[in-house]
Amino acid sequence: MLGHANQPLGREFFDRHVVDVAPDLLGRVLVCTLPEGTVSLRLTEVEAYNGADDPGSHAYRGRTPRNEVMFGPPGHVYVYFTYGMHFCMNLVTDQDGHSSAVLLRAGEVLDGVELARRRRPTAGRDRQLAQGPARLTKALGVGLDFNGADACGDRLPFSVLTGTPADPSLIRTGPRTGVSGAGAATPWRFWIDGDPSVSPYRAHVPKRRRSSE
């Protein structure tokens, strides 16, 4: 039954509450096909961001040109640029008008390991190719130009396949990485326990102000 394991996920998959979609994405296969070739990966770590009630979300303070896509229909890709050099990628969830999305934090590269390694020459082991949200986008070849792209249907470059959903008993949850303030407490980070491609947990550490002495 191999064919059954790789059906594309339709828009209805994403048209649910972000906290339901996020763990359900674990084990799914994200495919990115560009002129240079295809890289696919099995999602192993994600984070839920729920715009309306979530102080950690980019959308919390309302609609801006950057977060526009989060407010649109589900199944689309929200890409943002951060730290002056990195891109991170989300899949928009919930109905049109809501502003929630799932940040893709890590994955295991399945197809296109060679291409991914060309894009990430500093990676050590293969498991590190997409270990971390900015590493994941780099391995896939994703930049700001794909903000707003549709991840459902037959359109390139993205599709999300059913893959083999993670065994629910292996799914762990915890606080989100890099989120400070009230939103930090909510355990909306999901990962597959024991998977080697899951990025090591780092608690948010506010940058210290240099004291005057």
Next chain:
DNA sequence: AACCGGATCGTCT
């Protein structure tokens, strides 16, 4: 393995 600082710029205050 853990910790530190530098890189680098769009976004919002």
Next chain:
DNA sequence: GACGATCCGGTTG
């Protein structure tokens, strides 16, 4: 004008 949903290379234990 400050800082971020980060990564990397260096150093120290």
